[in-house]
Amino acid sequence: MTGTGARTGRWACRGVRSALAGLTAIGLAVTNLPLLVISVVVLILTPVPFLGLALVPWTMSLVRMRADLERRRASRTGVLVTRPYHPAPERAVAGGWQRFRWTVTDPATWRDLAWLAPGAVVGCGLGAIGVLVPLYGLAGIGLTPLWIWLGTGWYGYGAIWSVDTLGVALLCLPQGAVILTVGLSVAPWLRRVDAHFARLFLAPTRTAELRLRVTQLTVTRADTVDAQAAELRRIERDLHDGVQARLVSLRMVIGLADEILDRNPTGARKLLAEALESSGAALVELRHLVRGIHPPVLAERGLGGAVRALALSLPVDIAVEVDLPGRPDTPVESAAYFAVAETLTNLIRHSRARSGSVTLRHEHGVLSIVVTDDGAGGADPEAGSGLRGIERRLAAFDGTMALSSPPSGPTVITMELPCALSSPKTMPSSVTD
Incomplete structure (x- = not known):
C-alpha cells in the first residue's frame, strides 16, 4: 500500500505540475503575437538608413530569448531542443553591419519567426486543455457539498447537466473524479506534444546539427589539447621539484658517505641512513605521482x-x-x-x-x-x-x-x-x- 500510495502521489504531483505548466504556456504564448507584429514592422523598416541596422538585431534577440525559453521548457519534458544559431562574429557591435548580417543570414532566425504564430495557437490550445479539464473535474467534485450546503437547485455543472435534486448532485462527484483523473493523466502528454511541436521549428536542421557538431568538436579538441599540455606540465613540475630533487640529494649523500667511509665509518653510516630515508620518501612521492596518472586501484x-x-x-x-x-x-x-x-x-x-x-x-x-x-x-x-x-x-x-x-x-x-x-x-x- 505504501508503494501504491507513493506512486499515486507522484502521478498526482506530475499532473498538477503539468497543468500549471499549461497555464504558463498560455501566458507565454500570448507574448508571441506582439513579438511577431513588432518583428514584421521592424523588417519593413529595414531599408530606412541606420534604423534597420539597429532595430533588427535587437528585435531578433528578443525573439531568440522567447525561443530559448521554449527550448528550456521542452527540455523539462524530456524533449531536447538544441540552440541552432551561428556563433556571433568576434567584432560584431550593436548597430553595426556585421551584427545585422549575422542575424538576418542565420536560417534559425526565420525559423523562430515562423514558429511564433503557430506556436501561439498550439501553446494556448494545449495549455487551455491541460488547465481547464482538471479544473472542470474539481468543479464536479466540489459541486456536491456545495449544493448540499446551499440547499438550492440553481447551481449548474457546466453544460453536461443542471443540478436540481440531491441524486443528480451526488452523481457529479464520481463524474468530477473521472474528469479530474483524465485531466491530470493527459496534462503531461499535452506538454510533450507542445514540446515536440516546438521542436519542429526551433531545433537545428541536419545541416545546422553538423555545423554545431563540428564547432563542438573543435572546441573540445582544443580544450583536450590544453588539458593534456597542462597535465604534462604538472607531471614535469612534480618530477622536477619532487622526485628528481630527492634523487639528486640522494646521490650527493651517497657520494659523501663513500668519501668518508674509510676515515669516519660512523658518519658514513649516518649518511647512509639518511640516504635510505630519502629514498623511501622519493618512492612515496613517485607512487603518488603514478596514482595521479592512472591509479593502480x-x-x-x-x-x-x-x-x-x-x-x-x-x-x-x-x-x-x-x-x-x-x-x-x-x-x-x-x-x-x-x-x-x-x-x-x-x-x-x-x-x-x-x-x-x-x-x-x-x-x-x-x-x-x-x-x-x-x-x-x-x-x-x-x-x-x-x-x-x-x-x-x-x-x-x-x-x-x-x-x-x-x-x-x-x-x-x-x-x-x-x-x-x-x-x-x-x-x-x-x-x-
Missing part, C-alpha cells in the same frame, strides 16, 4: 572499486552505489574516475557537507554518475571551483555535466558519458588484500 578493481576506495579515504561519510555490469574503455574509465575525484575534492573543500553519495549506473549506452551532498550549496562553475575542468574532461568523450546547487543546498552534480561496457567475463579479476 582503478586498473585492479575497476571504476566502482576505485570510487569506493576513494570514498573510504575521505573525512566525510560518502555512500557509494554501483550498478555497472561491465567496465568502460580505459580512457573513459580514467576520465570518469578523475571527474568523481575532483567533484569529491570540491565537496570536501567548499561545501561544508556532513555526508554525500555517489551513484554509478550504465543505461542505454550512457554511463551516469550522480554526486550529491548535504552542504551549503551555491556551487558556481564560474567561481573557479574546478567544475569547468570537469566539464572539459568529460567533453573530450562527448560527456556532459549538469549542476543543481541552490544557495541552501543540496548540491547535485550529474555527469553522463556515452560509452559501451565490456563483458564482465573479460574484466580483470579484483585484487583482495
Whole structure:
C-alpha cells in the first residue's frame, strides 16, 4: 500500500505540475503575437538608413530569448531542443553591419519567426486543455457539498447537466473524479506534444546539427589539447621539484658517505641512513605521482572499486552505489574516475557537507554518475571551483555535466558519458588484500 500510495502521489504531483505548466504556456504564448507584429514592422523598416541596422538585431534577440525559453521548457519534458544559431562574429557591435548580417543570414532566425504564430495557437490550445479539464473535474467534485450546503437547485455543472435534486448532485462527484483523473493523466502528454511541436521549428536542421557538431568538436579538441599540455606540465613540475630533487640529494649523500667511509665509518653510516630515508620518501612521492596518472586501484578493481576506495579515504561519510555490469574503455574509465575525484575534492573543500553519495549506473549506452551532498550549496562553475575542468574532461568523450546547487543546498552534480561496457567475463579479476 505504501508503494501504491507513493506512486499515486507522484502521478498526482506530475499532473498538477503539468497543468500549471499549461497555464504558463498560455501566458507565454500570448507574448508571441506582439513579438511577431513588432518583428514584421521592424523588417519593413529595414531599408530606412541606420534604423534597420539597429532595430533588427535587437528585435531578433528578443525573439531568440522567447525561443530559448521554449527550448528550456521542452527540455523539462524530456524533449531536447538544441540552440541552432551561428556563433556571433568576434567584432560584431550593436548597430553595426556585421551584427545585422549575422542575424538576418542565420536560417534559425526565420525559423523562430515562423514558429511564433503557430506556436501561439498550439501553446494556448494545449495549455487551455491541460488547465481547464482538471479544473472542470474539481468543479464536479466540489459541486456536491456545495449544493448540499446551499440547499438550492440553481447551481449548474457546466453544460453536461443542471443540478436540481440531491441524486443528480451526488452523481457529479464520481463524474468530477473521472474528469479530474483524465485531466491530470493527459496534462503531461499535452506538454510533450507542445514540446515536440516546438521542436519542429526551433531545433537545428541536419545541416545546422553538423555545423554545431563540428564547432563542438573543435572546441573540445582544443580544450583536450590544453588539458593534456597542462597535465604534462604538472607531471614535469612534480618530477622536477619532487622526485628528481630527492634523487639528486640522494646521490650527493651517497657520494659523501663513500668519501668518508674509510676515515669516519660512523658518519658514513649516518649518511647512509639518511640516504635510505630519502629514498623511501622519493618512492612515496613517485607512487603518488603514478596514482595521479592512472591509479593502480582503478586498473585492479575497476571504476566502482576505485570510487569506493576513494570514498573510504575521505573525512566525510560518502555512500557509494554501483550498478555497472561491465567496465568502460580505459580512457573513459580514467576520465570518469578523475571527474568523481575532483567533484569529491570540491565537496570536501567548499561545501561544508556532513555526508554525500555517489551513484554509478550504465543505461542505454550512457554511463551516469550522480554526486550529491548535504552542504551549503551555491556551487558556481564560474567561481573557479574546478567544475569547468570537469566539464572539459568529460567533453573530450562527448560527456556532459549538469549542476543543481541552490544557495541552501543540496548540491547535485550529474555527469553522463556515452560509452559501451565490456563483458564482465573479460574484466580483470579484483585484487583482495
